[in-house]
Amino acid sequence: MSLIVQKYGGTSVGNVERIKNVANRVAKTKKAGHDVVVVLSAMSGETDKLIGLATAMAENPDDREMDVLLSTGERVTIALLAMALNDMGVPAMSFTGRQTGIVTDAAHTKARIASIDGGRIKAALKSGKVCVVAGFQGITPDSDVTTLGRGGSDLTAVAVAAALKADFCDIYTDVDGVYTTDPNIVPKARKLDKISYDEMLEMASLGAKVLQTRSVEFAKKFNVPVRVLSSFSDAPGTLVTKEDKKMEKVVVSGVAYDKNQAKVTVSGVPDEPGVAAKLFGMIADAKVNVDMIIQNVSQGGKTDMTFTVPKTDLKKAMPKIEAAAKAIGCKKVVVNEDISKVSIIGVGMRSHTGVASRMFDALAKEGINIMMISTSEIKVSCVIEQKYTELAVRALHDAFGLDKAA
Amino acid sequence: MSLIVQKYGGTSVGNVERIKNVANRVAKTKKAGHDVVVVLSAMSGETDKLIGLATAMAENPDDREMDVLLSTGERVTIALLAMALNDMGVPAMSFTGRQTGIVTDAAHTKARIASIDGGRIKAALKSGKVCVVAGFQGITPDSDVTTLGRGGSDLTAVAVAAALKADFCDIYTDVDGVYTTDPNIVPKARKLDKISYDEMLEMASLGAKVLQTRSVEFAKKFNVPVRVLSSFSDAPGTLVTKEDKKMEKVVVSGVAYDKNQAKVTVSGVPDEPGVAAKLFGMIADAKVNVDMIIQNVSQGGKTDMTFTVPKTDLKKAMPKIEAAAKAIGCKKVVVNEDISKVSIIGVGMRSHTGVASRMFDALAKEGINIMMISTSEIKVSCVIEQKYTELAVRALHDAFGLDKAA
Numbered sequence: 001m002s003l004i005v006q007k008y009g010g011t012s013v014g015n016v017e018r019i020k021n022v023a024n025r026v027a028k029t030k031k032a033g034h035d036v037v038v039v040l041s042a043m044s045g046e047t048d049k050l051i052g053l054a055t056a057m058a059e060n061p062d063d064r065e066m067d068v069l070l071s072t073g074e075r076v077t078i079a080l081l082a083m084a085l086n087d088m089g090v091p092a093m094s095f096t097g098r099q100t101g102i103v104t105d106a107a108h109t110k111a112r113i114a115s116i117d118g119g120r121i122k123a124a125l126k127s128g129k130v131c132v133v134a135g136f137q138g139i140t141p142d143s144d145v146t147t148l149g150r151g152g153s154d155l156t157a158v159a160v161a162a163a164l165k166a167d168f169c170d171i172y173t174d175v176d177g178v179y180t181t182d183p184n185i186v187p188k189a190r191k192l193d194k195i196s197y198d199e200m201l202e203m204a205s206l207g208a209k210v211l212q213t214r215s216v217e218f219a220k221k222f223n224v225p226v227r228v229l230s231s232f233s234d235a236p237g238t239l240v241t242k243e244d245k246k247m248e249k250v251v252v253s254g255v256a257y258d259k260n261q262a263k264v265t266v267s268g269v270p271d272e273p274g275v276a277a278k279l280f281g282m283i284a285d286a287k288v289n290v291d292m293i294i295q296n297v298s299q300g301g302k303t304d305m306t307f308t309v310p311k312t313d314l315k316k317a318m319p320k321i322e323a324a325a326k327a328i329g330c331k332k333v334v335v336n337e338d339i340s341k342v343s344i345i346g347v348g349m350r351s352h353t354g355v356a357s358r359m360f361d362a363l364a365k366e367g368i369n370i371m372m373i374s375t376s377e378i379k380v381s382c383v384i385e386q387k388y389t390e391l392a393v394r395a396l397h398d399a400f401g402l403d404k405a406a
Numbered sequence: 407m408s409l410i411v412q413k414y415g416g417t418s419v420g421n422v423e424r425i426k427n428v429a430n431r432v433a434k435t436k437k438a439g440h441d442v443v444v445v446l447s448a449m450s451g452e453t454d455k456l457i458g459l460a461t462a463m464a465e466n467p468d469d470r471e472m473d474v475l476l477s478t479g480e481r482v483t484i485a486l487l488a489m490a491l492n493d494m495g496v497p498a499m500s501f502t503g504r505q506t507g508i509v510t511d512a513a514h515t516k517a518r519i520a521s522i523d524g525g526r527i528k529a530a531l532k533s534g535k536v537c538v539v540a541g542f543q544g545i546t547p548d549s550d551v552t553t554l555g556r557g558g559s560d561l562t563a564v565a566v567a568a569a570l571k572a573d574f575c576d577i578y579t580d581v582d583g584v585y586t587t588d589p590n591i592v593p594k595a596r597k598l599d600k601i602s603y604d605e606m607l608e609m610a611s612l613g614a615k616v617l618q619t620r621s622v623e624f625a626k627k628f629n630v631p632v633r634v635l636s637s638f639s640d641a642p643g644t645l646v647t648k649e650d651k652k653m654e655k656v657v658v659s660g661v662a663y664d665k666n667q668a669k670v671t672v673s674g675v676p677d678e679p680g681v682a683a684k685l686f687g688m689i690a691d692a693k694v695n696v697d698m699i700i701q702n703v704s705q706g707g708k709t710d711m712t713f714t715v716p717k718t719d720l721k722k723a724m725p726k727i728e729a730a731a732k733a734i735g736c737k738k739v740v741v742n743e744d745i746s747k748v749s750i751i752g753v754g755m756r757s758h759t760g761v762a763s764r765m766f767d768a769l770a771k772e773g774i775n776i777m778m779i780s781t782s783e784i785k786v787s788c789v790i791e792q793k794y795t796e797l798a799v800r801a802l803h804d805a806f807g808l809d810k811a812a
Contacts, residue, residue, distance in 0.1 A: 016459065016462045016463060019463065020463070050482070053422065053482070053486060054485075054486065054489055056422045057422060057425065057426070057486045057489045057490045057493070058489040058490055058492065058493030059493055060493065061489045061493075062488060062489050062492045062493075064499070064500075065485040065486075065488045065489045065492070065499075065500055066485070066489075068481055068484065068485040068488075068500050068502070069481070069482060069485035069486065069489075071481070072478035072481045072482055075474055075475070075477070075478045075481075076456070076459070076475060076478055078474065079460075079471040079472070079474040079475035080459060080460065080463045080471075080475065082468060082471045082474075083460055083463045083464040083467045083468050083471045083472075083475075084463045084464055086464065086468045086471070087463070087464030087465055087466065087467070087468075093470070094470075094471055094474050096474070096551070098504075098549070099549060099550075143504070143505060144505075145502070
């Protein structure tokens with residue numbers, strides 16, 4: 001008998017029939033003798049509908065009120081699932097963020113979890129009940145409602161699993177696990193049985209949308225075994241867990257890509273100490289997330305700075321970037337939205353050499369020019385022309401033999 | 407400078423435009439120098455939509471979960487109004503039932519208010535904020551969400567006004583006050599400037615749907631001055647307040663009618679002590695609300711019992727009534743749904759005689775037969791054939807000169 005936390009996303013609870021389907025899965029797990037805590041998102045589309053109401057109501061909707069508004073979506077689904085379970089003869093009880101004891105900071109719309117009490121949940125589990133928890137929400141120490149940002153329900157699930165010391169945190173999605181790369185691009189892509197937290201973290205932040213980055217960080221920190229599963233099948237899924245000896249033997253575990261990047265070049269930057277700090281300080285103040293940064297060799301006391309930002313932030317970021325460029329005495333800012341980033345990820349890189357050059361080779365063989373390079377201990381990323389994205393992903397998948405099990 | 411509680415119902419917050427209209431009204435009151443607490447219902451139609459989801463989900467939706475579900479409707483409207491106000495430069499803050507400190511008993515879906523703290527609201531008012539409170543909801547001492555039943559937002563408004571010792575509790579509806587009778591039936595019906603709590607209570611429970619009965623009881627108990635106003639005009643409305651000398655001079659203040667009544671006759675009831683108690687005890691156990699009761703003169707040790715029940719309860723009530731009749735050895739149960747109840751109400755009746763006979767006279771002149779009569783200190787009700795309802799209401803309105811101001 002295990003304690004299992006199951007998380008179902010918006011599409012899995014998108015209508016009455018699908019919620020009944022979730023109820024059946026939960027009932028099955030419960031009847032197999034396990035204790036079950038279910039974490040739910042809002043019905044798909046509901047959060048966007050509420051945001052639409054808010055923006056119709058006010059030009060800049062107040063963040064505190066936005067959280068009161070958005071937190072209603074998960075309350076609807078938890079009540080409905082608890083009703084369905086009780087109606088099936090499986091005793092169940094819903095828990096809002098507050099009732100779950102999820103205390104966060106006061107950063108409305110993107111709050112961070114400070115602590116989870118979980119006392120009421122433990123008591124309900126003890127009395128044999130299935131606990132149905134609202135994802136994505138918590139309260140401040142002052143009892144105001146907060147939300148955890150997009151994908152926050154994954155984080156709720158992992159955090160609740162950590163607080164309850166659950167045996168597994170099962171994340172149900174519309175795919176049946178984590179793949180070596182996007183199967184839509186590479187039909188030979190292989191589902192991974194296991195992946196390390198660090199690899200998953202790179203995959204998540206590099207554009208593989210299976211798990212939200214913060215939830216993987218949290219799982220790593222508290223060593224929560226996470227399984228990625230499909231809510232529409234019974235396939236075994238992928239276990240995200242801590243690194244083991246076997247994983248290190250695999251040089252590259254996956255290939256990720258991200259088309260939501262734009263390349264910005266600031267030309268004629270004075271090559272003086274403190275200039276980069278000033279430029280990127282001003283951009284950071286605008287809360288724009290800068291990813292890769294490259295500085296060219298200086299010529300005549302001037303240099304170029306090139307960096308990438310998410311395409312979706314570009315409109316908000318450009319005035320700030322231009323102001324920053326002006327402030328440090330630069331002439332020109334050039335933007336290229338026609339790029340993408342491809343990356344190879346693997347904990348095995350730590351103990352293997354020549355991985356990056358194998359990547360560059362594979363891209364060169366296809367005639368793909370590399371614009372920027374960035375590396376970490378367990379990944380290598382290259383910025384390329386966007387039209388080559390799929391070609392590059394397939395070439396890398398082949399070059400590292402990812403279609404064959406290790 | 408006064409402290410004013412304003413309550414807006416579902417139609418007043420039915421869409422984005424209407425919520426903006428409410429925001430304008432609130433801003434106007436605030437700018438006139440008053441402290442304002444706003445109590446809101448859910449958008450019209452929203453509660454029914456949620457109930458629809460619940461009944462699709464489970465045959466008998468769990469009451470506790472129903473409250474979690476239904477309480478989301480008001481959270482949406484309070485967040486939206488607070489956003490609109492802040493956007494207009496009027497500092498505002500939303501308060502859920504819990505944040506308002508509304509503690510209820512644990513009778514889910516029809517909870518009764520036990521206490522209101524209101525500490526956070528007082529602090530917010532002091533700092534110059536408009537407080538926007540979710541109607542219809544509270545929490546149990548164990549921190550579970552409860553709702554107060556249909557029309558519960560009126561009750562929230564009155565209770566909050568009592569707790570804060572507000573100068574006025576303004577109930578905004580789609581009519582502009584309390585009328586001597588339904589203006590749809592009697593075009594000459596006159597809006598009352600003032601009405602006593604007791605009269606309003608009789609009007610409310612007799613079918614005039616302006617204010618929910620429990621909220622009037624609460625207003626009377628805590629002496630809260632309630633104004634009934636239209637959210638679509640600036641007309642002065644009707645003040646519901648404690649009785650004064652001037653009110654007593656008016657014999658009849660209003661005429662009410664109720665078409666949602668059915669007459670049930672149980673024939674051949676043994677005329678023995680305890681039989682009525684047994685019959686109505688069994689009906690009460692089924693939670694059916696019995697209104698008027700008449701017992702005929704006994705003939706040969708047998709008698710007839712006639713009583714009225716709401717037509718909407720009839721389907722649920724009939725099996726219980728038939729079982730009860732059988733248990734006391736009765737032969738026959740006859741139902742007549744083709745009736746209605748007309749009533750005259752006025753605190754002046756206490757000090758005037760002959761009021762009932764004037765009513766019977768007026769009905770007789772129109773050839774209307776009276777089937778049942780029931781009286782209290784301040785009202786007389788008659789059950790008549792339903793087709794005569796409008797005729798009777800007009801005749802009574804004329805007979806007591808209600809079109810003329812006292």
